[in-house]
Amino acid sequence: MTDNPDQRAPLSDRTGTSVKRRPSWWLLPAGALLGAVAGGAYGQLRPPQYTATSSVVAVATGETEADCTDALGFAQAYGRVAPQLAVLGDAQMWAGVPVATLRESVQVATSPDAPMVAVSATSSKPAQAVDMANAVSRALVTQADHTKADTGIKLERLARALKPTEPSSASPALTSLVGASAGGLLGGLALLARPRRPAEDDDRCVASVPGPANAAEARGTLG
Secondary structure, three states, X not given: XXXXXXXXXXHHHXXXXXXXXXXHHHHHHHHHHHHHHHHHHHHHHOOOOEEEXXXXXXXXXXXXXXXXXXXXXXXXXXXXXXXXXHHHHHHHHHHOOOHHHHHHHEEEEEOOOOOEEEEEEEEOOHHHHHHHHHHHHHHHHHHHHOOHHHHOEEEEEEEOOOOOOOOOOOOHHHHHHHHXXXXXXXXXXXXXXXXXXXXXXXXXXXXXXXXXXXXXXXXXXXO
């Protein structure tokens, strides 16, 4: 007498709905896990990169009125000239690599306080990184020698590049951590962009709850 098919059906619908509906926060740990796996795999499969750095300094030749202030300005100018073909074309002969490789692998930095130019080269082979850094700095010194009579400034080798003993690229643990952070961020964005549940679903859930009238009828039947 107490079993009412009309009352049992909504309860089963609610049970099925709660089983099928997946919690919305699952995107966060799933994204972080996938990102960590992808980042760790990238760190393991990518060959380690080594960086070698050489430096040159701009000084006045003493044959003109150029001073330290002029040397600082010319150091900035030579830092912008270093990645150009006029310098890299000469450097490729000493480095043993094409100009395209030098352009991709060499970074030049200058200081706002000192007339110094730092040339850094990155490669999967430590010896090649050393050769490229030294070759570009040598070509830069040669380029400055061609104009020192007019500028009164020359470049001198300050420090040669040394063979690196440790890779400069990120370790697999670091790439895994970065991947986990990126994956968690993407999961959060996907969670925010996830469409909301239609309003009719809420109406069905509310309608499936037995009302006071049905409960009163059930008590009358029992009586």
